[in-house]
Amino acid sequence: MRTRYAPSPTGPQHIGGIRSALFAWLYARRHGGQFILRIEDTDQKRTAPGSIELIEESFDWLGLDIDEGPRQGGAFGPYIQSERLTLYQTWAQWLVDQGHAYKCFATAEELKELRAAGTGYDRRYRDVPAEQAAELEARGMPYVIRFKMPLTGVTAGRDMIRDAVEFDNAQLQDAVLLKSDGYPTYHLAHIVDDHYMKISHITRAVEWLPSFPLHLQLWKSFGWEKPQYAHLPVLLNPNGKGKLSKRKQQFADAGASVPVLVHEFIDAGYLPEAVINFLANIGWNFGDNQEMFSRQEAIQRFDLKDVNPANSAYPIKKLTWLNSQYIQTSTVEELARLLKPVLQEAGYTVVDERLLEVAPTLKVRLKTLKDVVPMAGFFFADWAAFQAPPPDILLQRKMDSVSTAMVLEESIPVLQSLEDFSSGSQHGVMAHLAKDLGLKNGQVFGTLRAAVTGQKVSPPTFETMEILGRDESVRRLKLALQSLAQPTN
């Protein structure tokens, strides 16, 4: 079994393409086959430099390994279509020689008029005598090679996801196979390549379904054994309106921008495992009412036949949940490894030892890796530069500066005299103090939290103080006390 992902190198890798690629990859892995990356750069105008690297980086990040492709090579290369031009030209000419295709000399203007008139191309060059065509060609007239689509009858095919599909041949046009610049169109190129590369299962988006009969006829004309086709459903915008596009990201999702490019997922702090799990759950499901599963588990169960034919809205909110689940179930070491670059990028100097202490408090609190910055960035800031928080952060519910100062004053000696500065013992004594002061735990703990972190929201207070250490914690409590003594202006 050999499957492939065949993107056009038109820019950054879009998540929709990855979803299609994932299904092809899962299928190949399931059957112990090969997964191939082929670059379809037959449209020179749309080709963007650097795209191939972007695509490869995306696959690397996601952990979707490629068996054959531009970078890894393979026995059926080259894997970039622009490097296979003569192959397409040869076969296009063969089709002409066999009477399955013809040279069309219609100019861009003619075509434009035809289109304006509401009719498509009228096959005006389909039946010109060979001598006449040769003469036009000799005169240097540019031409394309078009396929002679059967004029009558139906073309019936089988799609792995939808089963039987049928098309009326009369509805189809004589598609261009080879463009006047000598490049093939997708129609020709994919068939020649999939044949030569021995692709057994072609997966592609549903938008190709209308041209499926053309491809079927092409396989027939070549006399090659055709692979099985699976037309995959596509991702729609989160509001269900229109295909998910990388161009217009402004869909109605509470004004929040939704990630659609692979690098946007990386930047937003999602884990590749979560993204894979997320994508596999759209249009396919693991079964057993199980939402979370590893790629290995998915490989064991995946089948193209089980793919839901319906398009689906992009359920991006589920990714957030899945991501938090993956963060929760990752080990402290793994989480620390993932968090480090995020903190560094935010400008913090990260000491591994400290990160390892902080990470456990973060596991249940982070939705994305990025959340670490507002939540726990202060651990990695310059402690000497710590400033006491303003009253609106320091003062807890139903607390004023007097009661806050009292809590601070009472807490300091208690903490200083604590034998063991672990969060557990801190909790014990502070809960006791709260009771003595006639305050709620939340009021006392909250005051300490604010004083020590400078934030309203943070990891648990006592765990935070344990990491900060007794001296630094007490220093910060005193700082808060001093700031309270200052006249508020």
Add this chain to the structure above:
RNA sequence: GGCCCCUUCGUCUAGCGGCCUAGGAUGCCACCCUUUCAAGGUGGAGACACGGGUUCGAGUCCCGUAGGGGCUACCA
């Protein structure tokens, strides 16, 4: 316009004629737990687009309608 595909809770989905008074997840709401934020626990609201058939019996099969998506390029 023509052609093609699709149609179960807001969303992702299970369901492949009787096991469905339609299951799970997410999101939302409530309660519990609780030192903030989370996490976790419990519960709740929430769907078979509509109309015809076929059948003893339809969410499941067929037809139509409606709605959605796509194709209709010398783009893929």
